[in-house]
Amino acid sequence: MLCENCKKNAATTYFKQTVNGNTREVFLCSECAAKLGLGDPMSGFGNFGMGFGMMSDLLGAMTQSSSVCPTCGMSLNEVSKSGRVGCADCYDSFRDYLRRLIPRISGNKAHAGKTPRSVKPAADDLGSLRKQLEEAIKSENFEEATVLRDKIREIEQKNRSGNGSDAK
Amino acid sequence: MKNQNGIDPKIVVSSRIRLARNLKQYPFPSRISEEDAEKMKKQLREVFRSYPEEEFDFLDMENVTSVQAGAMVEEHLISPEFARRKKNAALVLGRKKCLSVMINEEDHLRIQAMSADSDLEELYRRANALDDHIDAYCEYAFSEKYGYLTACPTNLGTAMRASVMLHLPALTERGLMDRVIQSVSQLGVTVRGIYGEGTQAGASLYQVSNAASLGIGETETLQLIRKVVAQICEAEQQARGQLYSDLASQDELFRAYGILKECRMISSAEFRSLYSKVRLAAGLGLLTLNTAELDRLFTECQPYNLMLAGASEGEAQRDRKRADLIRERLNA
Numbered sequence: 284m285l286c287e288n289c290k291k292n293a294a295t296t297y298f299k300q301t302v303n304g305n306t307r308e309v310f311l312c313s314e315c316a317a318k319l320g321l322g323d324p325m326s327g328f329g330n331f332g333m334g335f336g337m338m339s340d341l342l343g344a345m346t347q348s349s350s351v352c353p354t355c356g357m358s359l360n361e362v363s364k365s366g367r368v369g370c371a372d373c374y375d376s377f378r379d380y381l382r383r384l385i386p387r388i389s390g391n392k393a394h395a396g397k398t399p400r401s402v403k404p405a406a407d408d409l410g411s412l413r414k415q416l417e418e419a420i421k422s423e424n425f426e427e428a429t430v431l432r433d434k435i436r437e438i439e440q441k442n443r444s445g446n447g448s449d450a451k
Numbered sequence: 452m453k454n455q456n457g458i459d460p461k462i463v464v465s466s467r468i469r470l471a472r473n474l475k476q477y478p479f480p481s482r483i484s485e486e487d488a489e490k491m492k493k494q495l496r497e498v499f500r501s502y503p504e505e506e507f508d509f510l511d512m513e514n515v516t517s518v519q520a521g522a523m524v525e526e527h528l529i530s531p532e533f534a535r536r537k538k539n540a541a542l543v544l545g546r547k548k549c550l551s552v553m554i555n556e557e558d559h560l561r562i563q564a565m566s567a568d569s570d571l572e573e574l575y576r577r578a579n580a581l582d583d584h585i586d587a588y589c590e591y592a593f594s595e596k597y598g599y600l601t602a603c604p605t606n607l608g609t610a611m612r613a614s615v616m617l618h619l620p621a622l623t624e625r626g627l628m629d630r631v632i633q634s635v636s637q638l639g640v641t642v643r644g645i646y647g648e649g650t651q652a653g654a655s656l657y658q659v660s661n662a663a664s665l666g667i668g669e670t671e672t673l674q675l676i677r678k679v680v681a682q683i684c685e686a687e688q689q690a691r692g693q694l695y696s697d698l699a700s701q702d703e704l705f706r707a708y709g710i711l712k713e714c715r716m717i718s719s720a721e722f723r724s725l726y727s728k729v730r731l732a733a734g735l736g737l738l739t740l741n742t743a744e745l746d747r748l749f750t751e752c753q754p755y756n757l758m759l760a761g762a763s764e765g766e767a768q769r770d771r772k773r774a775d776l777i778r779e780r781l782n783a
Binding site for chain 2: 354355356357365366367368370371374381384385388389392393394395396397399400401430
C-alpha cells in the first residue's frame with residue numbers, strides 16, 4: 284500500500300486518531316510520518332509470510348485508540364500487540380483496524396469454502412449482498428465492492444450450473 | 452513406488468489436516484473464564500460422545516505430566532503451546548488413532564486428522580465429518596466475509612491447514628531447499644524444516660502446508676498442496692538419482708546403518724542425521740527396511756518419549772537408552 288500523504292513511498296505506519304467523535308485512519312511512509320510529527324517505530328512492513336505479529340506491531344504501534352471490545356474486554360492495543368483477538372465479536376469491535384490489516388495477510392479476498400449449518404444457503408443472501416454492494420459503491424469503498432461483486436457473480440454462476448441438480 | 456493411496460513412503464512421512472473452530476457463545480481461549488471453559492468442555496464431551504463413527508478418550512491437560520505432554524509434542528499430536536497451556540485445556544483422542552482435537556488451544560477447537568499412509572483427501576474427509584457432527588450441536592463463530600472466525604487473523608477463512616511432512620535429504624544435501632522454499636512461497640505454500648534443518652544434525656524433514664486459508668476453498672487448498680508435494684517429490688527423486696548413484700556415496704549410507712546397529716551411546720543430533728541417511732538408503736532400495744517403522748523409531752528416540760519409556764532426565768543415560776532401543780529394533 285502506498286503512503287496516503289505523498290502517494291509515492293510504501294506506507295509503513297498506521298495512524299488512527301479520534302477527534303470529537305470523528306475517527307480518521309491513515310497509512311503513511313516513514314518520511315511523511317516524521318514530517319507530520321508521528322514518527323516511525325520501524326521501517327518496512329517486513330516479511331508478511333513470517334506471520335501476523337510483526338506486522339501488527341507496526342500497524343498497531345501508532346494506534347492511538349483506546350477502544351475496548353464490550354464482549355471480552357480486549358483492547359485494540361492488546362489486539363495489535365498480540366496479533367490475536369479475544370472473541371468473535373472483536374471482529375466487529377475492531378472492524379476498521381482489521382479491515383485494513385486482514386487484506387495485508389491474505390489479500391483482499393472474501394471467504395470461499397465451507398459454511399456452517401447455521402448460515403443460510405448462499406443463494407438466499409444474494410439480495411443482501413447486492414444491497415451491500417450498492418452501499419459500498421455509494422461510500423466509494425471500491426476494494427470491498429470488488430470483493431462483493433465477485434462473490435455475487437460466483438453465487439450466480441453456481442446457481443446456474445447447479446440448477447436442478449442439487450436437490451438437497 | 453506409491454502405495455494404493457497415492458503416497459510415496461520413500462519421501463512422504465505423514466500427512467495432516469487441521470481445522471480451527473470456535474464456538475460463537477464463548478470468548479476465545481485467551482479470554483475465556485474458567486467457569487465458561489468448564490461448561491464448554493462438558494458440552495463438547497457430550498458432542499464427542501454422540502459421534503457415531505468413532506469413540507474418543509478425553510484427557511484433561513491438567514492431569515497430564517510435562518513428560519507425557521512433551522512426548523505428545525514429539526508425536527505431533529499437540530502443539531508446544533498447548534503442552535504449556537494446562538488451564539482449561541483438554542485433549543480428545545480418537546480410538547482409531549487418526550483423529551484428535553485440542554480443546555482450548557489458541558482456538559476452542561483444533562480438529563486434527565493425521566496419518567502416515569492416508570492422503571490429504573481422506574484425512575480431510577474424516578476431519579470434515581467430525582466437524583459436521585460438532586456443527587450440528589454447536590454454533591460456530593463465522594462471518595460471510597472472513598469465514599470461520601479464529602483467534603489469529605492468519606487462520607481465517609476455511610481455517611484449514613493441510614500439511615505433508617517430507618523427507619528431503621538429497622535436496623538438502625545439494626543446498627536446494629532455500630530455492631524450493633522461495634519458489635513455492637509464491638504459490639501460497641509454506642515449507643519449513645522441523646529438526647534443526649540447515650545444520651549438520653538435520654533430519655531433512657520438512658513440513659509443506661498452505662500459507663493462507665482466506666479466499667481459498669478446501670478443495671482448492673488440497674489440490675494446491677498435492678500439486679506442490681508432487682513437484683517437490685519429483686525434484687527430490689531427481690536429486691537422489693544424481694547424488695547416490697556411485698559406490699562412495701552409497702557407502703556413506705551403509706556406514707550410517709552400521710553405526711546405528713552397533714552403537715552403545717548416541718545423541719539426539721547424531722541419531723537424526725543417521726536416521727536420515729538410513730531412511731534414504733531404504734528409499735533408494737539399498738536396504739530393505741520399512742520406512743514407517745523407521746519413522747516410529749525416530750519418534751520413540753526423541754527425549755520425552757525416551758523418558759516416558761523409563762530413561763532418566765540425564766542426557767548420558769538417555770543416550771544409552773536411545774542406543775539400546777535402536778539396536779533392539781534394527782537387529783530384530
